[in-house]
Amino acid sequence: MDFNSLVLAMSVDTYQKLLEAVSTRRWADGSLLSEDQHAQSMQLVMAYQAKVLKSDEPFTIGADGQMVVKSKTEMKAQFSADNAIARFAHNDL
Numbered sequence: 001m002d003f004n005s006l007v008l009a010m011s012v013d014t015y016q017k018l019l020e021a022v023s024t025r026r027w028a029d030g031s032l033l034s035e036d037q038h039a040q041s042m043q044l045v046m047a048y049q050a051k052v053l054k055s056d057e058p059f060t061i062g063a064d065g066q067m068v069v070k071s072k073t074e075m076k077a078q079f080s081a082d083n084a085i086a087r088f089a090h091n092d093l
Helices: 003-009 012-024 035-053 072-082
Strands: none
Touching: 003 035, 012 035
C-alpha cells in the first residue's frame, strides 16, 4: 500500500489517536514515541489534514499542502461570527 492510499484509508479514530500522540509525544498507553515514530506520525497527521479533512482551521494543513495561517483580523472575524470565545473571571480558573 502506498502512502496516499494509507492516508485515504485511515479512519477518523486512527487520525485522532495519531494527533494526540504527536501533540503529547506519547502513545495512548503512556509510552513515549521515538523520534522516528513522532516524525512519521506527524507526516500522517499532516497528510490526513490536507487530503481528507481539507480544513481551513488555523495551524492545520490545507488542501494545497500548506499550513493554514490567518491574520489577526481574520481570526477576530471568525471568532466574533461564531461567538466561540469563552470568557472567564480570574477566579473561575
